[in-house]
Amino acid sequence: MDVLELTGTWVDDAVRAVLLWTAIPSLLYFLAIAVQQGVLVLMGWVDVRASSARRDVLDLAETATAPVSMSLTVVMAAYNESAVIAESVRSVLALDYPDHEVVVVNDGSTDDTLEVLRRTYDLVPSDREVRAAGNLQVRGAVRGVLEARDPAVPLVVVDTENSGRADASNAGLAVSAKDLVVFFDADSVLDADALLLAVQPFLDDPLRVVCTGGNIRAVNGCRVVAGRVVEEGMPRPWLARLQVVEYLRAFSLGRAGWSRLGALMLVSGAFGVYRRDMLLEVGGFDADTIGEDFELTMSLHRWCRRRRRAYRLVFVAEPTCWTEVPESRAVLQRQRSRWHRGLWEVLWKHRGMLLNPRYGRIGMVGLPSFWLFELMAPLFELVGLALILLAIAVGAIDPVLALAALGISLGIGILVTVLAMLIEEGARRRRTTVADLGVMVLCAVVENLGYRQLTAVWRLQGWWQALRGSTASWGEMTRTGFATD
Amino acid sequence: MTLPWLTPHLLVTVLVTVWALVLLTILATLLSHAARVRTERSQRALDEAARPLVARFVLDDPVDPGLRATLRDARGAFGDRVDERLLAVLEGITGEGRERTVALLVDRGHPARLRRRARSRRALVRAAAIRRLGRLALPADADLVRRATADRAPVVSSVAARALAAYPGAASAQAVLDLLRAGASVPQLVVVNSLIGQGEADEDALARIRQGLEDPEARVRAACAQVLGELTSTADAPLLGELLRRDPTAGVQLAAAGALRRVGRAGAVPALLEGTRSAWGPVRLQALQALLALPREVAAPALAEVARRGDPLLEPLLPRPADLPGS
Numbered sequence: 001m002d003v004l005e006l007t008g009t010w011v012d013d014a015v016r017a018v019l020l021w022t023a024i025p026s027l028l029y030f031l032a033i034a035v036q037q038g039v040l041v042l043m044g045w046v047d048v049r050a051s052s053a054r055r056d057v058l059d060l061a062e063t064a065t066a067p068v069s070m071s072l073t074v075v076m077a078a079y080n081e082s083a084v085i086a087e088s089v090r091s092v093l094a095l096d097y098p099d100h101e102v103v104v105v106n107d108g109s110t111d112d113t114l115e116v117l118r119r120t121y122d123l124v125p126s127d128r129e130v131r132a133a134g135n136l137q138v139r140g141a142v143r144g145v146l147e148a149r150d151p152a153v154p155l156v157v158v159d160t161e162n163s164g165r166a167d168a169s170n171a172g173l174a175v176s177a178k179d180l181v182v183f184f185d186a187d188s189v190l191d192a193d194a195l196l197l198a199v200q201p202f203l204d205d206p207l208r209v210v211c212t213g214g215n216i217r218a219v220n221g222c223r224v225v226a227g228r229v230v231e232e233g234m235p236r237p238w239l240a241r242l243q244v245v246e247y248l249r250a251f252s253l254g255r256a257g258w259s260r261l262g263a264l265m266l267v268s269g270a271f272g273v274y275r276r277d278m279l280l281e282v283g284g285f286d287a288d289t290i291g292e293d294f295e296l297t298m299s300l301h302r303w304c305r306r307r308r309r310a311y312r313l314v315f316v317a318e319p320t321c322w323t324e325v326p327e328s329r330a331v332l333q334r335q336r337s338r339w340h341r342g343l344w345e346v347l348w349k350h351r352g353m354l355l356n357p358r359y360g361r362i363g364m365v366g367l368p369s370f371w372l373f374e375l376m377a378p379l380f381e382l383v384g385l386a387l388i389l390l391a392i393a394v395g396a397i398d399p400v401l402a403l404a405a406l407g408i409s410l411g412i413g414i415l416v417t418v419l420a421m422l423i424e425e426g427a428r429r430r431r432t433t434v435a436d437l438g439v440m441v442l443c444a445v446v447e448n449l450g451y452r453q454l455t456a457v458w459r460l461q462g463w464w465q466a467l468r469g470s471t472a473s474w475g476e477m478t479r480t481g482f483a484t485d
Numbered sequence: 486m487t488l489p490w491l492t493p494h495l496l497v498t499v500l501v502t503v504w505a506l507v508l509l510t511i512l513a514t515l516l517s518h519a520a521r522v523r524t525e526r527s528q529r530a531l532d533e534a535a536r537p538l539v540a541r542f543v544l545d546d547p548v549d550p551g552l553r554a555t556l557r558d559a560r561g562a563f564g565d566r567v568d569e570r571l572l573a574v575l576e577g578i579t580g581e582g583r584e585r586t587v588a589l590l591v592d593r594g595h596p597a598r599l600r601r602r603a604r605s606r607r608a609l610v611r612a613a614a615i616r617r618l619g620r621l622a623l624p625a626d627a628d629l630v631r632r633a634t635a636d637r638a639p640v641v642s643s644v645a646a647r648a649l650a651a652y653p654g655a656a657s658a659q660a661v662l663d664l665l666r667a668g669a670s671v672p673q674l675v676v677v678n679s680l681i682g683q684g685e686a687d688e689d690a691l692a693r694i695r696q697g698l699e700d701p702e703a704r705v706r707a708a709c710a711q712v713l714g715e716l717t718s719t720a721d722a723p724l725l726g727e728l729l730r731r732d733p734t735a736g737v738q739l740a741a742a743g744a745l746r747r748v749g750r751a752g753a754v755p756a757l758l759e760g761t762r763s764a765w766g767p768v769r770l771q772a773l774q775a776l777l778a779l780p781r782e783v784a785a786p787a788l789a790e791v792a793r794r795g796d797p798l799l800e801p802l803l804p805r806p807a808d809l810p811g812s
Contacts, residue, residue: 053609053640054672127805133797177801179770204673206767207735277766277798404496411503418510425517437518441511 015396018387026384030409033373037416040257044420047256048427051317054200070179070202071099072195072273075172077165079107081186086120088186089155091227097195101154103172104186108140108162117157122149128156130174135283138171139163145175165269166285166292173276173284182273183293187324189219189229190271194319198273201314210278210300212314213259213267215251218244219322229322234436238443239332242451243325245443249420252317259315263366267313269293271321278303289349291342298350301362305353317427336455337462343375344466375463378456385453410448417444531566535559539570542589543582557592568595575620587621596623603629608638615641619648627652631660635667643671650682655689662693662709666702673708680712691716698724706732707740714744722748726756729772735765742771749775751783758787766798773799781808 074092078085085104092102106114117123126147132138140163148155158171169183180202184190194214201209221235221244234241258264269292282299285292297313304311326332347354347370354371356363388406391397421440432440542552559567571586578586590596599621602614615633618626630652633645646664649657661679664671683690694716697709710728713721722745729741742760745753753775760772773791776784781804792803 129801131797131800133800136797175801179767200672200674206739207765275767277770280798281766401493401496404493404500407500408496408503411500411507415503415507415510418507418514422510422514422517425514425521432518434515434518434522437514441514 009394011394012396015387015391015394019391019396022384022387026380029372029380033377034412036369036373037253037412039261040253041416041419041423043257043260044253045423047260047315048252048317048423051256052427055197055318070199070206072097072101072180072182072199073172073176073178073276074100074102074182074184074195075105075169075176076102076184076186077105077107077168077172078109078113078186079162079165079168080109080111080113082109082111082113082116085113085186086116087227088188089117089121092184092190093153093155094192094227095190095195096192097199099178100195101156101176101178103156103158103175105158105160105168105172107160107165107168114157114159118146121153121155121157123147123155123157124149126156128175128177130158130160130171133174134280136170136174136280137283138174139167139287140171142171164287166289167287169292170284170287173279176276179276180273181276181279182271183269184321185270185323188270189224189227189322191320191322192228194271194321195273197319198271198316201312201316202273202275205312208310209312209314210275210304211267211297212273212316213255213264214271214273214316214319214321215255216247216268216270216321216323217251218247218325220244220325220327222322224322232431232436234432234439235327237327238446239329240325240327241439241443242447243332245417245440245447247325248424248440249417251315252420252423253416255315256317258366259313261361261365262312263361264313264315265297265362265366265370266294267297267315269296270323271319274300289342289345290338291346294342295346295349298346298353298362301359302350302353305359305362332455333458333461336458337465340375340378340459340462341466343370344463347371347375378459378463381456382453382460413448413452414444417447527562528566531563532570535563535566535570539567539574542571543574543578543586548585553589556589559593564593568593571595572617572620587623590621591623596621596626600626600629603633608636608640611636611638612641612644615648616644619644619651622651624652627657631657634660634664639670642669643675646671646679647675650679653683653685653687653690655687655693658683658687658690658693662697662700662705665704665708666700668704676708677711677715680708681715684712684716695721695724698728703732703734703737707734707737710737710740710744714740714747717748719748719750722750722753725749726753729753729756729760735763735768738763738768739765739771742768742775746771746775746778749779751779754779754784754787758790761787761791761794761796761799769796769798770802773802777802777804 074095076088076092081088089102089104104117106117123146126145128145128147130138130142130145138160140160143159143161146157146159156175158175160168160171172183173181180199182195182198198212198214201212218235218240219229220237220240221233222229223231223233234244255264255266272293274296278300279296282296282303284296286295286299289295300311300313303309326335347367350367353359353363354367359367388397388402392399392402418441421437421444425437538552538556542548542556545552556567556571568590571590575583575586596618599614599618602610603618605611605614611633615630618630630645630648634642634649636642636645642664646661649661658680661676661683665676680690680694684694694709694712697705698713700706700709706728710725713725725741725744725748729738729745732738732741738760742757745757749757757772757776761769761776763769763772776787776791781788788803789806791799792806
């Protein structure tokens with residue numbers, strides 16, 4: 001079949017030349033992405049089924065009261081969170097877990113976050129110290145360490161100068177004294193049984209499992225009572241709705257699939273459980289990187305692979321952390337730009353692992369896939385779209401065939417999303433209504449008609465900023481708050 | 486440019502296939518959702534009807550014969566919910582109330598139904614049946630539950646391992662340990678809790694668990710060490726100390742150190758001190774925590790030595806030097 005039908009002008013010649021050189025690679029790229037998505041759907045399905053079967057076997061009440069467990073520190077870095085911090089700490093203290101403490105790091109808040117904590121929990125000076133242990137360094141000057149006067153309340157508050165989320169988390173890690181460490185955002189909500197479920201892989205395999213990551217979902221539109229999600233729902237703004245679908249796909253298929261393949265590349269900073277000794281070995285979070293959670297995951301892989309340690313990073317589909325997603329375009333743009341910038345920084349920092357057999361599946365499968373299908377994806381997507389439109393405009397390609405190709409691409413995008421919805425429905429984790437399901441199906445279609453392209457532009461902006469070396473910043477996340485009682 | 490295989494027919498076929506799959510998946514999702522909602526709604530309604538009857542049956546003394554007859558004769562979907570409610574209350578009652586409830590379930594023919602379901606081709610049906618038989622704990626089912634630990638489906642063998650806690654004895658403990666030995670993918674927590682339940686209730690089971698410390702399989706040794714830490718007095722401390730010092734497997738050392746945290750005594754200090762030098766972080770942590778669990782006078786010299794080493798992993802857990810006796 002003649003893909004290019006030329007009319008003979010110089011524009012046609014130019015488009016022809018470009019298409020000639022890009023057609024076959026583009027087709028191969030498209031096929032490779034489709035194969036990768038297919039494998040992840042299959043693996044995600046296997047993982048979610050196994051996870052559901054496990055849930056049937058485990059009696060969580062038994063787990064909560066069983067003497068066999070691992071102690072755990074929940075580290076919460078808080079910057080200007082006075083509106084939510086007291087409730088957030090209370091809900092974490094009340095999580096179902098036999099032995100856990102909470103360490104809040106007040107990262108130089110300019111509001112009264114510390115005062116709220118002091119007032120609510122009757123804080124007094126503590127003997128605990130923030131020690132820069134091993135490879136772990138804490139940059140922010142520590143102004144004080146406090147603890148609840150009531151010894152029955154396992155709460156420690158570290159007050160530091162503002163030094164960023166990663167460094168604040170490191171300060172929390174330095175003061176923690178339990179077997180496992182969980183990093184958790186003050187503005188997120190955990191299901192009551194989330195910790196019990198997330199530690200199961202450690203109980204089964206305490207030496208090999210170094211880290212587990214849980215499921216993250218958008219809390220927007222859900223009803224939250226006393227720090228717990230009691231009713232699931234879809235948010236009203238379309239921007240947030242589209243992100244609900246994105247998160248569903250990313251976690252049910254992406255993380256679950258990669259975990260099943262033994263190459264989990266990212267444990268989200270919003271909810272990850274780590275062995276404390278491993279964190280000290282790798283030096284905790286890299287405070288100079290904006291994608292510090294991805295960087296930490298890669299550091300763990302690197303450390304274990306270099307020492308030929310038998311290790312596992314596991315995604316656990318059942319425990320859920322609910323986080324607020326941006327509802328305004330400006331905030332979402334900053335977030336996506338920052339994420340992509342972080343992705344680039346980490347991939348570049350660990351470029352020595354790429355296609356290096358020493359790093360096994362991470363170097364030979366995971367990293368090439370992240371370079372090609374995560375980092376490069378917005379570039380290929382936008383350039384491909386522009387070329388096809390240009391080719392149609394100048395008549396260099398049969399418009400019907402071009403539209404057919406676009407239809408296939410759109411269909412595969414939607415198929416992956418609705419498969420994620422089917423898997424979730426089969427696992428019976430979501431408590432959605434049929435109306436919400438309808439909205440999600442609509443989102444699966446709508447996201448391909450502008451939203452995906454827009455986020456691709458924002459991601460490219462983030463990459464460009466990183467390449468130009470402009471200063472990274474977290475920016476302000478405008479909180480709209482939960483629908484609470 | 487010519488791509489001979491890229492025909493319009495191929496493109497249209499792929500296009501139609503992809504969109505047909507999209508529509509089928511959406512349909513499957515909606516059907517699955519509708520089925521779930523319908524089942525849940527119906528179960529909720531039936532549960533609301535069954536719950537007060539079952540509660541009255543369990544709490545009333547003497548039991549109203551009419552109520553007993555109503556519950557005994559309940560059939561169909563409502564009968565299933567009555568069985569479920571009766572099994573649920575079994576978890577929380579003992580003595581005469583429990584015996585009465587079990588007798589009613591036997592009269593309803595529930596155990597026979599469960600035995601049939603335990604032979605189902607579907608793993609989840611078998612697992613549910615074994616779990617319920619474990620709750621009933623009828624002596625006649627001990628062999629059936631023990632055999633289920635060898636089931637090919639991990640979900641069934643896991644449920645059977647837990648159910649065996651209701652049939653404590655050397656044979657049941659052996660079945661659980663065999664499961665570990667076979668490398669089955671059973672949650673460690675399920676295995677350990679089953680063995681704890683058995684070891685608490687039966688001396689023969691405890692003896693079998695103790696023997697497991699010398700098993701050639703590391704997973705068995707680790708589980709037995711963990712269980713003994715929960716069950717015994719300091720009698721097993723020397724054995725656990727030896728395990729910590731001599732066992733070549735880090736997982737077993739970790740379990741032994743964890744057990745010594747609960748049953749350790751002065752004689753275990755040298756082993757624990759050695760444990761704090763392990764190459765494995767979790768072993769070092771557990772060993773230190775076991776030292777910290779001992780009376781401070783006994784552990785002070787060992788703690789001082791650990792402090793001198795300056796291990797960054799252990800430092801946050803160490804008491805301040807001023808808090809150590811003799812400082």
